[in-house]
Amino acid sequence: xxxxxxxxxxxxxxxxxxxxxxxxxxxxxxxxxxxxxxxxxxxxxxxxxxxxxxxxxxxxxxxxxxxxxxxxxxxxxxxxxxxxxxxxxxxxxxxxxxxxxxxxxxxxxxxxxxxxxxxxxxxxxxxxxxxxxxxxxxxxxxxxxxxxxxxxxxxxxxxxxxxxxxxxxxxxxxxxxxxxxxxxxxxxxxxxxxxxxxxxxxxxxxxxxxxxxxxxxxxxxxxxxxxxxxxxxxxxxxxxxxxxxxxxxxxxxxxxxxxxxxxxxxxxxxxxxxxxxxxxxxxxxxxxxxxxxxxxxxxxxxxxxxxxxxxxxxxxxxxxxxxxxxxxxxxxxxxxxxxxxxxxxxxxxxxxxxxxxxxxxxxxxxxxxxxxxxxxxxxxxxxxxxxxxxxxxxxxxxxxxxxxxxxxxxxxxxxxxxxxxxxxxxxxxxxxxxxxxxxxxxxxxxxxxxxxxxxxxxxxxxxxxxxxxxxxxxxxxxxxxxxxxxxxxxxxxxxxxxxxxxxxxxxxxxxxxxxxxxxxxxxxxxxxxxxxxxxxxxxxxxxxxxxxxx
Amino acid sequence: xxxxxxxxxxxxxxxxxxxxxxxxxxxxxxxxxxxxxxxxxxxxxxxxxxxxxxxxxxxxxxxxxxxxxxxxxxxxxxxxxxxxxxxxxxxxxxxxxxxxxxxxxxxxxxxxxxxxxxxxxxxxxxxxxxxxxxxxxxxxxxxxxxxxxxxxxxxxxxxxxxxxxxxxxxxxxxxxxxxxxxxxxxxxxxxxxxxxxxxxxxxxxxxxxxxxxxxxxxxxxxxxxxxxxxxxxxxxxxxxxxxxxxxxxxxxxxxxxxxxxxxxxxxxxxxxxxxxxxxxxxxxxxxxxxxxxxxxxxxxxxxxxxxxxxxxx
Ligand code: HEM
Ligand SMILES: [Cu+2]
Numbered sequence: 001x002x003x004x005x006x007x008x009x010x011x012x013x014x015x016x017x018x019x020x021x022x023x024x025x026x027x028x029x030x031x032x033x034x035x036x037x038x039x040x041x042x043x044x045x046x047x048x049x050x051x052x053x054x055x056x057x058x059x060x061x062x063x064x065x066x067x068x069x070x071x072x073x074x075x076x077x078x079x080x081x082x083x084x085x086x087x088x089x090x091x092x093x094x095x096x097x098x099x100x101x102x103x104x105x106x107x108x109x110x111x112x113x114x115x116x117x118x119x120x121x122x123x124x125x126x127x128x129x130x131x132x133x134x135x136x137x138x139x140x141x142x143x144x145x146x147x148x149x150x151x152x153x154x155x156x157x158x159x160x161x162x163x164x165x166x167x168x169x170x171x172x173x174x175x176x177x178x179x180x181x182x183x184x185x186x187x188x189x190x191x192x193x194x195x196x197x198x199x200x201x202x203x204x205x206x207x208x209x210x211x212x213x214x215x216x217x218x219x220x221x222x223x224x225x226x227x228x229x230x231x232x233x234x235x236x237x238x239x240x241x242x243x244x245x246x247x248x249x250x251x252x253x254x255x256x257x258x259x260x261x262x263x264x265x266x267x268x269x270x271x272x273x274x275x276x277x278x279x280x281x282x283x284x285x286x287x288x289x290x291x292x293x294x295x296x297x298x299x300x301x302x303x304x305x306x307x308x309x310x311x312x313x314x315x316x317x318x319x320x321x322x323x324x325x326x327x328x329x330x331x332x333x334x335x336x337x338x339x340x341x342x343x344x345x346x347x348x349x350x351x352x353x354x355x356x357x358x359x360x361x362x363x364x365x366x367x368x369x370x371x372x373x374x375x376x377x378x379x380x381x382x383x384x385x386x387x388x389x390x391x392x393x394x395x396x397x398x399x400x401x402x403x404x405x406x407x408x409x410x411x412x413x414x415x416x417x418x419x420x421x422x423x424x425x426x427x428x429x430x431x432x433x434x435x436x437x438x439x440x441x442x443x444x445x446x447x448x449x450x451x452x453x454x455x456x457x458x459x460x461x462x463x464x465x466x467x468x469x470x471x472x473x474x475x476x477x478x479x480x481x482x483x484x485x486x487x488x489x490x491x492x493x494x495x496x497x498x499x500x501x502x503x504x505x506x507x508x509x510x511x512x513x514x515x516x517x518x519x520x521x522x523x524x525x526x527x528x529x530x531x532x533x534x535x536x537x538x539x540x541x542x543x544x545x546x547x548x549x550x
Numbered sequence: 551x552x553x554x555x556x557x558x559x560x561x562x563x564x565x566x567x568x569x570x571x572x573x574x575x576x577x578x579x580x581x582x583x584x585x586x587x588x589x590x591x592x593x594x595x596x597x598x599x600x601x602x603x604x605x606x607x608x609x610x611x612x613x614x615x616x617x618x619x620x621x622x623x624x625x626x627x628x629x630x631x632x633x634x635x636x637x638x639x640x641x642x643x644x645x646x647x648x649x650x651x652x653x654x655x656x657x658x659x660x661x662x663x664x665x666x667x668x669x670x671x672x673x674x675x676x677x678x679x680x681x682x683x684x685x686x687x688x689x690x691x692x693x694x695x696x697x698x699x700x701x702x703x704x705x706x707x708x709x710x711x712x713x714x715x716x717x718x719x720x721x722x723x724x725x726x727x728x729x730x731x732x733x734x735x736x737x738x739x740x741x742x743x744x745x746x747x748x749x750x751x752x753x754x755x756x757x758x759x760x761x762x763x764x765x766x767x768x769x770x771x772x773x774x775x776x777x778x779x780x781x782x783x784x785x786x787x788x789x790x791x792x793x794x795x796x797x798x799x800x801x802x803x804x805x806x807x808x809x810x811x812x813x814x815x816x817x818x819x820x821x822x823x824x825x826x827x828x829x830x831x832x833x834x835x836x837x838x839x840x841x842x843x844x845x846x847x848x849x850x851x852x853x854x855x856x857x858x859x860x861x862x863x
Binding site: 075378 | 557558559560569573577580581584585588589592596604617629630636637638640644692698701704709712714734740
């Protein structure tokens with residue numbers, strides 16, 4: 001299927017074993033500096049925490065089946081939703097695509113042998129594990145009941161393991177920063193000869209934009225979290241009015257990071273989708289530059305809108321107007337991308353394989369997620385909807401819906417490359433449909449709950465809201481069933497023989513030019529780019545350098 | 551259209567509702583439209599151009615500047631429109647008219663306290679006259695709370711050490727639900743209050759004698775109502791389970807041991823004192839966290855609580 005556009009010594013060099021086999025042994029994995037192995041270890045870790053966070057999610061939904069106590073008391077409920085939010089945000093969604101898929105795929109996509117700083121890469125994984133262990137250890141200190149947003153002065157006055165959880169998020173921040181630094185250097189320095197900025201796969205642009213946010217915004221969160229610990233442990237008055245502090249200041253600091261962080265979550269998802277749609281439409285991406293620039297635009301604009309989380313927190317009319325105004329500009333590049341992806345499918349040759357089905361789910365879910373952002377960006381409607389289930393639904397559409405479904409798309413896309421094995425494609429198609437239905441069943445009712453006035457983080461609720469809560473809870477079971485099915489057939493794929501060809505999907509980016517799974521050094525010799533990343537013309541027009549560099 | 555609005559939004563009862571609901575419905579239609587529009591395009595593409603052979607060749611279309619301008623500019627215009635629409639409503643909700651009646655609202659774990667211009671104070675029940683602009687000055691005692699009235703489409707945070715404001719003119723007499731919308735701990739979802747929008751006569755009576763329910767109700771029932779509505783329930787159970795405070799079940803006529811080691815007989819005086827000066831005797835094993843209800847309960851309500859507890863054997 002791959003017409004062999006790139007021959008950089010491939011074929012006639014000595015055949016090495018693939019990166020999964022060589023070197024062998026647990027120790028070789030724990031000390032590896034191979035980006036692919038690090039990516040896989042990140043992936044298994046993220047999936048493990050996704051399971052943990054998911055169990056908490058099911059518990060939350062189960063508790064909300066009835067208006068009053070169902071299976072746990074209020075204090076337990078508060079701890080469960082805090083852990084769910086903290087685990088899903090800091091341990092799952094933020095690292096999911098960049099650290100797992102990005103680490104695996106980015107160097108392959110740009111024709112590099114590894115990331116620019118392989119040891120830093122391994123360090124980031126160990127830091128992630130450390131932070132994760134700290135987060136889990138808070139359970140031993142009685143849990144945390146602040147919500148993942150740690151709003152002061154509640155967080156500086158409540159009991160439990162808040163300081164440890166906050167330090168965990170602080171530590172995890174470094175793993176995110178290290179990944180960001182690494183990707184920026186890798187993209188600048190290690191692109192294959194002939195690969196100009198605009199011959200890079202869009203995945204790389206997405207990772208680049210994400211990395212900018214990771215290294216610019218994360219330090220602010222780090223400092224803010226340290227200030228909380230200083231207040232809790234040393235009694236320095238920063239946020240608690242009892243000590244002369246200002247609680248609203250915390251919200252500014254927190255959202256200065258956490259708003260851009262929502263783009264740390266969505267840009268990588270968009271990056272995956274930009275790879276999957278051209279491959280399965282067998283057609284060049286529509287509006288390459290528009291997609292690339294809108295990623296960067298989103299990354300930069302994302303720094304100017306944080307206070308849209310605080311329209312009812314007593315800021316001035318003027319500030320409210322500015323932040324609302326700027327927020328709307330984010331919607332435009334988001335819309336542009338969606339239209340570009342649809343235009344890519346137009347007149348394509350569309351293969352409905354599992355990655356593409358997930359990509360289509362993504363398009364539909366992200367459309368809802370993005371458009372419901374408009375209700376929240378507009379001042380008058382946000383006053384009604386802020387801190388209700390509407391916001392919960394909105395951010396699940398963009399985070400759980402869009403990000404995690406893009407993660408699934410990416411995993412199904414690169415699975416044969418990662419392991420050289422194929423999963424059961426029929427089951428995969430069925431599972432993607434179940435996930436789509438389950439997801440919408442879970443979260444669509446929450447928009448209505450919110451607009452009807454149901455506040456978020458409620459243990460008890462008024463009986464008038466029960467019907468919609470029941471639908472949502474049933475939806476969560478459907479969603480879970482789809483995800484367990486996915487886990488089952490993915491694991492079952494390991495019983496298949498390793499027999500995948502280099503390019504099972506007919507993709508045009510460089511990772512498909514090397515065997516599945518690749519050897520430790522990715523390519524035999526230095527690959528040289530001979531056509532654009534999405535060039536599906538029968539005889540691709542050459543770009544860049546043609547001769548073999550070695 | 552009306553059924554659609556009534557499905558999505560609670561009935562509206564303030565002067566701000568029209569503006570906010572108009573925008574809400576506009577964006578809803580936009581969302582529904584684009585969802586189906588994008589969905590239809592995708593479905594069409596998938597049906598029409600489904601891959602039939604691996605040999606298929608697709609056209610090499612890299613971009614189309616005109617088309618891209620169209621789909622950048624249309625969203626831009628639409629979102630600017632939404633911005634101004636939302637801003638207009640926000641401005642309208644911003645400055646309270648001069649003739650507004652001012653009520654001070656304090657949020658604390660987990661009750662809302664209201665103080666009227668004449669000094670009357672109530673817990674969790676706010677009475678306001680219909681068609682009269684009312685300005686709420688919000689603050690909090692412990693952590694951030696948020697005062698949310700869905701039927702008025704209004705919400706504002708109550709922040710310790712600060713004053714924030716919110717104003718409304720209620721347009722229909724009736725009872726409206728208030729929620730705490732900012733997470734504030736264990737009792738967050740029970741931190742409910744009600745706004746009674748009164749006719750002017752009802753309001754006068756309320757200021758003089760408390761609300762009608764309170765004046766006519768049998769004492770025992772009144773006591774239960776106080777327990778439910780004035781925050782007692784967040785800490786005191788009726789069935790013997792231990793809360794932030796001792797359960798009320800079966801304490802009448804028995805002895806409680808105070809933190810000072812002395813025994814106290816639970817009688818009418820003891821209960822009265824526990825309500826008005828809760829720190830005077832703290833039952834052993836509990837924190838001195840109960841706020842005083844001095845000035846917050848009418849005499850008849852205190853009698854009601856005593857009768858209610860008497861009955862909980
Ligand atoms: C079209 C683009 C978007 C717009 C205009 C938008 C707008 C907003 C606004 C104004 C809020 C604040 C709502 C409130 O607190 O009252 C909000 C909340 C939120 N949004 Fe978005 N959003 C957009 C896309 C996204 C994306 C792509 C993500 C993440 C991947 C995201 C994640 C979140 C999260 C996590 C929250 C709430 C956090 C919390 O309160 O716990 N949003 N959004
Ligand atoms: Cu935001």
